[in-house]
Amino acid sequence: MLKGSLVALITPFRGGAIDEKAFQDFVDWQIEQGTEGVVPCGTTGESPTLSHAEHKRVVELCVEVARGRVPVVAGAGSNSTAEAIDLTRHAKEAGADAALVVTPYYNKPTQEGLYQHYKAISDAVDLPIIIYNIPGRCVVDMSVATMARLAKLPNIVGVKDATNDLARPLRTRGAIKDAFTLLSGEDATALAFLAQGGDGCISVTANVAPRACADMHAAWRKGDAKAAMKINARLAPLHDALFVETSPGPVKYACSLIGRSTAEVRLPLVAASAQAQEAVRTAMRSAGVLN
Secondary structure, three states: OOEEEEEOOOOOOOOEEEEHHHHHHHHHHHHHOOOOOEEOOOOOOOOOHHHHHHHHHHHHHHHHHHHHOOEEEOOOOOOOOHHHHHHHHHHHHHOOOEEEOOOOOOOOOOOHHHHHHHHHHHOOOOOEEEEEEEEHHHHOOOHHHHHHHOOOOOOEEEEEEEOOOOOHHHHHHHOOOOOOOEEOHHHHHHHHHOOOOOOOOEEEEHOOOHHHHHHHHHHOOOOHHHHHHHHHHHHHHHHHOOOOOOOOOHHHHHHOOOOOOOOOOOOOOOOOOHHHHHHHHHHHHHHHHOO
């Protein structure tokens, strides 16, 4: 169901509030540019500082504008299992195609705790669930063994892997014999992830360069590794620049330069510094997305 270039959508703000029109225009533009799946209310969408009402509204807006043209994978994670169930249930009611559920942060659950967290969500809501494994933000790292155990549940269908461990997709494929979607969460190593058996990437860079990201994945699927590598090399400085400071500060600034959003973020994040802005502008010009 999920493959190629998916985008971890920003949430545009204006005057502190969600800019609903800008958000829907942005989603529509992403689809027109070839993005193969849209992911609202992830970390890039500043889900930690969205109220529950705002979070649910953003998912609804995304489903409304996507109109079934591409899958909507709604961010629905929390470090509270009950809250994650509520958000996943809403994602299903809103018409999302799947939910992206991050490993519980701060609590530091054991592997058994991780298993029981995802099992409870899977049991409560009949919706495909993508595990989001990002140890750098959540401290916990789901083991391949735990993921293989979860993959036996009918609603656990894949992972967004942000470990940056390029042996991980090989090991995951070896441990999970059934169909299981492997999506990278790291733009800089996404192409290498594909070479190790991955299916696609949930990308931050695609916010700014959706066509190039989509073209890279299309080239890879056609067997044109040389073309994919050429696009990847062109985008590499942009991948780095968008994380020169805490995301999504740099990527929101980048989106402001192409008229897709303001650069506003919510505290405790702050706008990209002057130094970060210069790095982003330079990388965008190098990637051909800014004149």
